[in-house]
Amino acid sequence: MNKDFSFIILTFNEEIHLPRLLESIKDLHAKTYILDSGSTDKTLKIAAAYGAEVLQNPFENHPKQWDFALKHFQIITPWTIGLDADQRVTPELFEMLANFNDAEHGDINGIYFNRKNFFQGSWIRFGTFYPFYLLKMFRTGIGYSDLNENMDHRFIVPGKTEIWKKGWILEENLKENDIAFWKIKHERYSDLIAQEEIERMQKLRIQRIKPNLLGSPDEKRAWLKRLWWKLPLGFRPYLYFGYRMFFKLGIFEGATGIKFHYLHSFWFRQLVDKKIKALQKQTHKI
Structure with missing residues (x-):
């Protein structure tokens, strides 16, 4: 068994994704923990077939689900790697993990992996989506x-x-x-983000990461988010879509990629802004 790291994976009806991910990491011989939120397909059978330890917890949002996982799995390795079920490890990353030695990273507490995001079979390589660094491995x-x-x-x-x-x-x-699935999913996400932004306006939420345009990938994103929250509602989706399409070269993505940027940076963000305005009206009526 791998002595340096273990994996945690979140799942919900992931029978089409989970085998792909588990196959990509199985030869690392690392203990794998899965936090499931009530799957009704073959997800749990697949997890058992690969020897994963499974817990279940009702889903509220991703941050709280990850918090539950980190607090309830008894991980004994010095490092933890957190992955989503629709992700998988490339041979290049596999090789780096296979050669990983904790003793060589004594002063490091976290490691960012580079993500390649695909939409309907197309790699989204422009419009701020590549390179995209995610803190996935940590002490x-x-x-x-x-x-x-x-x-x-x-x-x-x-x-x-x-x-x-x-x-x-x-x-x-x-x-x-299935675009219908994508839209239903992001309808739910828009509710979460709209409520979050209202709470930020009310000073009920603060950024835990220090915004720094020249800092780590997460510090840079925190800086950009802080800027985003200051932009006028209704106008910022147009600005964001234009930024991704032209300044970040999304226009060269191809038809599928352009559709993704439109949905993600305009349609979705416009929906969020509409819901924020609706919540603001409700607040003023109270």
Whole structure:
């Protein structure tokens, strides 16, 4: 059994994704823990077939689900790797993990993996989506879930981190090949984000990560989010879509990629802004 790291995976009806991910990591011989939120398909049977330890917890949002996982799995390895079921480890990242030695990372508390995101079979390589660094590997007991977010989830570690630029994870949600599924999913997400932004306006939420445009990938994203919250509602989706399409070259993505950028940076963000305005009206009536 791998003595350096263990995996945690979140699942909900992931029978089309989970075998792909577990196959990509099985030869690392690392203990695997799965937190499921009530799957009714073959997810649990697949987890058992690969020898994963499974717990179940009702889903509220991603940050709280990750928090539950980190607090309830008894991980004994010095490092933990948190993955989503629709991700998988590339051979390049597999090799880096296979050669990983905790003793060589004594002053490091977190490691960023580089993500390649796919939508309907197309790699989204422009429009801010590549390179995209995610803190996925962290010292057990030191890394924690950022509960200050309502939808976006990230792990936070104090101290030093490093970035593995060539160790990729591939992320492709095959369910999102159905645009109807994508829209229903993001309808739910828009509710979470709208409520979160209202609470930020009311000073009920603060950023846990220090915004820094020149800092770590998460510090840079925190800086950009702080800027985003200051932009006028209704106008910012147009600005964001234009930024991704032209300044970040999304226009060269191809038809599928352009559709993704439109849905993700305009349609979805416009929906969020509409729901924020609706919540603001309700608040003023009270």
